[in-house]
Amino acid sequence: xxxxxxxxxxxxxxxxxxxxxxxxxxxxxxxxxxxxxxxxxxxxxxxxxxxxxxxxxxxxxxxxxxxxxxxxxxxxxxxxxxxxxxxxxxxxxxxxxxxxxxxxxxxxxxxxxxxxxxxxxxxxxxxxxxxxxxxxxxxxxxxxxxxxxxxxxxxxxxxxxxxxxxxxxxxxxxxxxxxxxxxxxxxxxxxxxxxxxxxxxxxxxxxxxxxxxxxxxxxxxxxxxxxxxxxxxxxxxxxxxxxxxxxxxxxxxxxxxxxxxxxxxx
Numbered sequence: 676x677x678x679x680x681x682x683x684x685x686x687x688x689x690x691x692x693x694x695x696x697x698x699x700x701x702x703x704x705x706x707x708x709x710x711x712x713x714x715x716x717x718x719x720x721x722x723x724x725x726x727x728x729x730x731x732x733x734x735x736x737x738x739x740x741x742x743x744x745x746x747x748x749x750x751x752x753x754x755x756x757x758x759x760x761x762x763x764x765x766x767x768x769x770x771x772x773x774x775x776x777x778x779x780x781x782x783x784x785x786x787x788x789x790x791x792x793x794x795x796x797x798x799x800x801x802x803x804x805x806x807x808x809x810x811x812x813x814x815x816x817x818x819x820x821x822x823x824x825x826x827x828x829x830x831x832x833x834x835x836x837x838x839x840x841x842x843x844x845x846x847x848x849x850x851x852x853x854x855x856x857x858x859x860x861x862x863x864x865x866x867x868x869x870x871x872x873x874x875x876x877x878x879x880x881x882x883x884x885x886x887x888x889x890x891x892x893x894x895x896x897x898x899x900x901x902x903x904x905x906x907x908x909x910x911x912x913x914x915x916x917x918x919x920x921x922x923x924x925x926x927x928x929x930x931x932x933x934x935x936x937x938x939x940x941x
Contacts, residue, residue, distance in 0.1 A: 710756045717762035735781045746804035767826035773797045774838045776823045788845040790820030798863045832927040841896045853883040872929045885910040
């Protein structure tokens with residue numbers, strides 16, 4: 676009786692194992708497939724600028740959901756994604772291949788632009804990501820997000836890499852804000868880090884509000900001398916960039932404000 680019972684259990688185990696093997700395993704999409712899918716959804720998003728409605732909003736939601744499902748793939752950080760970029764995805768990867776920022780215009784606003792942003796980074800345990808526009812997070816009452824236009828990095832004397840994306844928020848034409856934030860990878864987390872030293876404070880972020888009718892290169896935060904000098908545009912109240920810049924110099928530990936210098940980009 677025991678032998679029969681044992682054989683029945685063995686047969687049942689074999690049957691379950693056979694069925695499990697018969698179920699096709701879900702494979703991760705290739706980089707090319709991810710590129711095409713993002714481009715497909717962004718094409719619908721972009722059409723929302725011409726024909727506002729639910730279709731564009733739904734495509735944005737689908738794109739957010741899709742990115743959350745694929746950003747665990749570390750290969751995406753250095754992937755070029757040409758189709759997605761052609762469809763207006765901004766993708767900025769760090770020179771060491773460890774951090775990447777993604778942003779796009781949701782095309783759900785008018786003169787005010789609403790961007791959606793993600794950041795992805797590598798850890799010893801694999802890739803991690805963060806949605807930079809979660810529900811409820813906004814600048815004041817406006818969760819506008821940012822257009823990320825550059826990503827720079829430096830290595831400190833103690834060997835820590837600091838990543839510094841620069842970005843612009845467009846609140847309502849011609850009112851906008853430019854900014855820069857310093858990040859480091861701490862274990863499995865990407866964290867904002869105090870890095871910009873003024874005369875009295877050590878800041879994680881520097882913001883530059885401005886009002887300009889047209890895109891002005893003089894209004895952008897810039898780097899020079901192989902990322903060793905940081906230029907912060909000087910703007911006037913209720914006006915745009917003056918063409919003059921506050922200068923911060925990297926001393927191996929922080930970017931330190933140089934009160935004696937008012938440089939211009941090369």
